[in-house]
Amino acid sequence: MALNEQKLQKQFSARKILLPVALGLSVIGYMLYRNFEPGQLQTLMQASPLWIGIMFLVLFIRDFGYIYRIRYVTDKALSWKQSLNVILLWEFASCALPSVVGGSTVAAFILYKEKIPLGKSIAQVMVTALLDNLYFVLAVPLVVLFAWDAAMPGLDVLNQAVLNSLEVAFLVSYILVTLYAFLMSYALFINPRAVKRLLIRISMLRLFKRWRVSLFNHANELLVASRHMRHKDASYWLRASISTIFVWTARYAIIGCMIAAFTELSLNDHVIIFARNLIYKVVLMMSVTPGAAGLAEIAFPAFFGVFVGSFTTVIVLLYRLLTYYLYLVLGAIVFPRWAAKAFSKPDTIVAPTAENLNKPVQEEISIK
Template sequence: MPDKLLPTLPDDDANFLQRFQPSRLVLPVLLGLAVVGFLFYRSYRPGDLAPLAHADWRWLLVALLVLAARDLGYVYRIRHIAEAELTYRQALDVIMIWEFASCVLPSGQGGTGAAPFILEKEGIPLGRGLAYIMVTALLDNIYYVLMVPLVVLVAGAGLYPHEALQTGFVATLRVAFGVSYVFVTLYAGLMLYAIFVNPRSVRRLLVRLFSVKLLRRWRRKAYKHGQEMVTASVQLRGNGARYWWHAAVSTAFVWTARYAIIGCLIAAFVPMSAGTFLFIFARNITYKVILLIAITPGGAGIAEGAFPTFFGSFIGTATMTSFMVLLYRVVTYYLYLLLGSIFLPRWVARVFIKRPAKAATV
């Protein structure tokens, strides 16, 4: 996107687009590729990549279909949650820009922080947009809360990589996983209560909690978040069972597809049973904890570095594992950097440029 367009836009718009300048892509791409290059350099042995010649291309096709189904599921979900205020074209743009934002912003922020602004530029008022984003966050959290007990049941102690049992990594991961689960459960419960029971009491609770000296610096943000819950409650309470059922099913669909990608890719090169596939699916949930706490854009470097620890034992040689790291990041990260780079200029031209010009002629 040309820099010369930025000065012609309002400050909020310019600041938003500034975060997606091409120069911002250089660091995460170089960081991720540097880690993959180091993994290949350290692990390469002649003949280790022989399984590539015997790949089961049907599984690669399944992986691409799962990826496409996931994105179409996201498009359907955001359009349904937004009560059909978006066309399918708009919903596709929203999801692609959202995914792009998740790739170029730190994992802690992700695309969720940018999503209300994206929806506002599509003509959805900020209050309603915040309500819709809160629905996606609530349903995402509920999926996580419900799935964790199931994957613990499936994987048991194998939920954590045995390869690192002799280090402090697994102990740290168990603590992080437990803390994240408790936090997400409490947060999901708080959101449910705030949206459907008494949002104003939750707002007061947040303000009082963040009035404590150690937390006082975040009090204003806590009040703002509480106010967002009040707004969401007003917007969403009238929606019937059909609305929530479709939103919940589409959420389960997209997240299940998201967690299944790694298993599909590995199955293309390593024969596996259904039990092993489910085991990889379960371990993927603990792998995502690493990405949630990553401070780099899109988890670049950290995702690549942690992958062999979690999934190397299912793949075989270290060289094949390094190849799988690259393949996984290509289809789940670099692909969306590319798609975002294609969708973003067109989206900017549609919502920032053409719309004002049309309004001026009215």
């Protein structure tokens, strides 16, 4: 992970933050230009106070769940204020970095700069990633069971070829996430050294030569994470698991609450919207733009337009304001002050090289 001070500052430069904002707002502006109707303002003013309140409650549950989880996953090494800052920075990273990279890339470093030993910080981030993946793995079968026929956008929105491609992409993503979750679980709790040997052997293949150092680092990270996590008691995992359930259920429910504020939805509609949100998030994961800017706005009507018709563009704007632009603004406020404090005492961090491949794992893993 290339995370020294200079590179971290570069990742969150004003240019890199403003670019996705401009891209996303440009798409929304064009959609408003094409689809805006005077009656939409009246619809906006007639939003249900009850569902607006529920929407903000769900948003609070999501963010508080993140804060609660990181505080207890770190064994209360972070205060509530530190936990809030970590989550805001984590969300900020997720918004400012491409979706294929994600905020987890910098999360371990953020924890490390909060005075948590690097080995522990890597372990704690890996635990949150494992729990997030397990939620997805367990939620998808429920979607298939209760709402699969309605979960995919209809042929009135997508042609058959695109629909088939989307189904294949979703299936492949689910298989890969399941395999990764199984591999992480096996490495953390059963046999981390076997997984390390597997990853090193994979790194020796010519096809994976360019990722050799990264695979070796990841193998070492699994060993360190296993050392820290395999002896945690049931209370630790219960808190982490329950908070994860609350966080991700709230994340997937927010769109349904937002749409319900402007149109009447049945319980079945909420289930379908929740199911579509699972697939929608998989689509966004494929984006190469920061925070899936542009793609998120374009894909939204295909998944949720059937519930709100021409009002979809306004819903897209509100959704992105509350779940994307808000965290860019908050992160841009928090990051400079946090960075000034975190880098006031520079650390000496040695980046790994290919020559490290045969060295045994150390407690403190270098950051590249």
